[in-house]
Amino acid sequence: LNRTTLNLRGTMQLGSKLSLDTKITFINQRLDNRPSGGEEASNPYSNAIRMPGTVPTDALQNFETTVNGLLRQNFFLANSTIIANPYYVANRINLNQLRNRILGMATATYQFNSHLSLLARAGVDTYFDNDERKVFAGAPLPLSGNSIGGDYSTATRRASELNADFLLTYNTSLSKDLKLSAAGGGNLRRSLFSSSNQSAGGLDFANFFSIVNGINRVNGQGYTEQVVQSLYATGQLAVKEFLFLDITGRNDWSSTLPPSAWSFFYPSVSASLVLSEAVKLPDLISFAKVRASWAQVGNGTDPYQTVQYFNASNGIAGTVLAATPQSTIGDRLKAERTTSYEAGLELKLLKNRIGLDFTFYRSNSRNQLVALPLNPTSGYTSRFQNLGNVQNQGIEILLSGTPVQLASGFRWNTMLNYTRNRNLIVELDPEGKISNLALGNNRMVSVQAINGQRMGELVGRGFERNAAGAVLINQATGLPFVKANTYLGNANPDWLAGITNSLSYKGFRLEFLIDGRFGGVVASHTQSVLASLGRTTETLNGRETASPLISGGVLALRNPATATEPFRNVNALGEASGTPVANTIGVSAQTYWSAAGARGGPVSELFTYDATNIRLRQFTLGYRLPSAWFNGSPVRNIDLSIYGRNLFFFSRTAPFDPEVALNTGFNGQGLDFYALPSLRSFGASLNIGF
Numbered sequence: 001l002n003r004t005t006l007n008l009r010g011t012m013q014l015g016s017k018l019s020l021d022t023k024i025t026f027i028n029q030r031l032d033n034r035p036s037g038g039e040e041a042s043n044p045y046s047n048a049i050r051m052p053g054t055v056p057t058d059a060l061q062n063f064e065t066t067v068n069g070l071l072r073q074n075f076f077l078a079n080s081t082i083i084a085n086p087y088y089v090a091n092r093i094n095l096n097q098l099r100n101r102i103l104g105m106a107t108a109t110y111q112f113n114s115h116l117s118l119l120a121r122a123g124v125d126t127y128f129d130n131d132e133r134k135v136f137a138g139a140p141l142p143l144s145g146n147s148i149g150g151d152y153s154t155a156t157r158r159a160s161e162l163n164a165d166f167l168l169t170y171n172t173s174l175s176k177d178l179k180l181s182a183a184g185g186g187n188l189r190r191s192l193f194s195s196s197n198q199s200a201g202g203l204d205f206a207n208f209f210s211i212v213n214g215i216n217r218v219n220g221q222g223y224t225e226q227v228v229q230s231l232y233a234t235g236q237l238a239v240k241e242f243l244f245l246d247i248t249g250r251n252d253w254s255s256t257l258p259p260s261a262w263s264f265f266y267p268s269v270s271a272s273l274v275l276s277e278a279v280k281l282p283d284l285i286s287f288a289k290v291r292a293s294w295a296q297v298g299n300g301t302d303p304y305q306t307v308q309y310f311n312a313s314n315g316i317a318g319t320v321l322a323a324t325p326q327s328t329i330g331d332r333l334k335a336e337r338t339t340s341y342e343a344g345l346e347l348k349l350l351k352n353r354i355g356l357d358f359t360f361y362r363s364n365s366r367n368q369l370v371a372l373p374l375n376p377t378s379g380y381t382s383r384f385q386n387l388g389n390v391q392n393q394g395i396e397i398l399l400s401g402t403p404v405q406l407a408s409g410f411r412w413n414t415m416l417n418y419t420r421n422r423n424l425i426v427e428l429d430p431e432g433k434i435s436n437l438a439l440g441n442n443r444m445v446s447v448q449a450i451n452g453q454r455m456g457e458l459v460g461r462g463f464e465r466n467a468a469g470a471v472l473i474n475q476a477t478g479l480p481f482v483k484a485n486t487y488l489g490n491a492n493p494d495w496l497a498g499i500t501n502s503l504s505y506k507g508f509r510l511e512f513l514i515d516g517r518f519g520g521v522v523a524s525h526t527q528s529v530l531a532s533l534g535r536t537t538e539t540l541n542g543r544e545t546a547s548p549l550i551s552g553g554v555l556a557l558r559n560p561a562t563a564t565e566p567f568r569n570v571n572a573l574g575e576a577s578g579t580p581v582a583n584t585i586g587v588s589a590q591t592y593w594s595a596a597g598a599r600g601g602p603v604s605e606l607f608t609y610d611a612t613n614i615r616l617r618q619f620t621l622g623y624r625l626p627s628a629w630f631n632g633s634p635v636r637n638i639d640l641s642i643y644g645r646n647l648f649f650f651s652r653t654a655p656f657d658p659e660v661a662l663n664t665g666f667n668g669q670g671l672d673f674y675a676l677p678s679l680r681s682f683g684a685s686l687n688i689g690f
Contacts, residue, residue, distance in 0.1 A: 387434070
């Protein structure tokens with residue numbers, strides 16, 4: 001990864017009333033040979049951790065061989081889609097990405113008089129991506145367009161967001177103890193995204209990386225555009241500098257909603273009282289403030305959910321095929337709306353040596369846009385619809401203090417934060433027709449939204465158990481019975497906490513952050529496959545001698561043709577028993593773990609872990625050179641520091657970083673699918689002030 005950033009900012013005062021402020025940032029980023037993710041053979045990490053222990057590393061390092069005069073991957077499964085020689089993948093399947101990004105901003109402020117001012121501002125954020133993927137000759141055929149000559153593809157993307165707004169502000173004193181501030185303005189936000197991709201579909205001449213050398217060339221293009229226009233106003237009334245009342249109102253017009261729902265309005269109101277200014281408090285209290293607010297926020301949806309459009313593709317003999325998307329249009333969609341309440345208390349004690357900031361909040365999000373599954377015979381697989389009422393409620397506590405402050409210059413500052421959030425699906429469907437909704441399904445778990453439960457419930461395969469909780473063992477095989485739809489836990493943490501300490505003495509500064517996530521679960525398909533291959537310590541038991549591998553299991557049978565028939569207690573001979581009989585049937589570790597960790601249907605319960613962890617998130621040691629060294633020079637200060645991030649765990653249960661996620665959405669939390677190991681980074685910094 002190579003990144004270069006250039007910043008340029010300029011300010012100008014034109015007369016006594018007009019001021020200008022401009023800024024432009026250019027970022028050039030090049031990422032060479034980016035690894036793929038997931039279980040595919042193009043992911044060198046998944047290949048390395050699944051490699052049989054009998055394959056020596058030095059044999060893998062010789063990653064190419066010649067077959068019939070052609071270079072080929074040197075691997076015992078040359079054309080597998082799920083595993084390959086990791087050295088071959090790292091050297092012969094290359095993805096290079098280039099991004100150029102430009103951020104610009106220009107602001108003009110005109111001060112009509114001491115009470116009235118006008119601000120006009122425009123900003124743009126644009127990036128251009130160019131991707132190039134090369135698959136060399138000899139790669140696994142499924143990864144090279146089934147061509148022995150390799151494959152080649154390119155992609156370009158351009159995204160741009162323009163924000164232009166104005167704000168007219170008026171401030172005045174209505175009386176000695178009463179001040180008024182009011183503002184009104186508008187905003188225009190326009191977002192564009194376009195993409196183009198080309199695939200050679202296999203190369204005719206080996207390693208000649210050009211689209212014109214393609215055997216089955218495929219082109220694709222995409223384009224989206226959306227516009228949001230807004231008008232808003234805000235007002236604040238201040239009484240004696242200790243009581244403040246704020247009111248806002250905003251109306252948006254979103255192009256992504258049906259015409260009948262283009263316009264939506266959302267207001268807010270908040271109040272705060274500085275108690276330490278309003279009344280006489282004990283000397284112990286340096287500052288005290290209470291606050292409360294109520295607010296609504298509206299939001300549109302993604303482009304083209306309300307109009308029918310077609311996806312075009314190449315057909316035979318130059319024809320063009322057009323197909324409708326798999327999701328039908330939502331012509332009755334409304335804006336999502338979140339209503340929130342918040343109350344808080346801020347205290348500072350002992351001449352600001354101790355601080356407390358406490359917040360309680362509750363929010364309800366309604367009319368969320370969800371893709372509901374449809375019967376495929378309708379011609380569609382889903383339909384966008386407004387659904388749900390999801391509530392989030394919690395507290396946030398920030399406690400700060402200066403335990404030690406000496407005349408010699410030594411100072412110790414500390415800050416402790418605590419967050420606890422509880423979400424609840426109040427309802428999925430106002431009509432009561434939907435009790436649960438699958439947000440995402442994969443081979444490991446189903447991420448569910450269930451009425452009356454929290455978001456992010458994980459459901460998967462687990463062991464059958466009797467009323468006493470004992471695992472039922474199949475007397476015929478010695479393996480446990482497995483069922484679907486077993487509750488595994490929730491992906492969200494119960495609470496979060498962190499503590500930051502800063503120690504300084506003269507020019508030296510030491511800072512470190514310890515934080516933790518407590519509660520929640522994470523399920524790992526990586527661990528299940530490794531277990532099925534015998535690559536984890538759990539698989540050691542039973543390798544030499546077959547034995548019962550589940551403690552406390554009891555023998556049972558059921559007619560396999562009648563899945564709903566109750567299980568029957570049996571003995572080791574398969575004879576009926578009036579009471580549960582402890583399992584004595586041994587199975588080998590290979591038999592057990594091959595079934596339990598099966599790639600296509602693992603026993604999710606076995607590979608679901610507590611996500612609790614505590615780590616040293618950041619550490620910094622710095623020194624500021626004495627300012628006397630720079631007397632008479634343009635340099636004001638020089639700061640030197642070394643730092644480390646994500647350094648180590650103090651505690652964790654999972655055999656990997658439990659904060660991994662399949663993606664950033666609700667359907668990707670608490671899931672590990674061959675995620676790359678989290679990074680531990682170190683660096684040094686030099687800052688010079690003029």
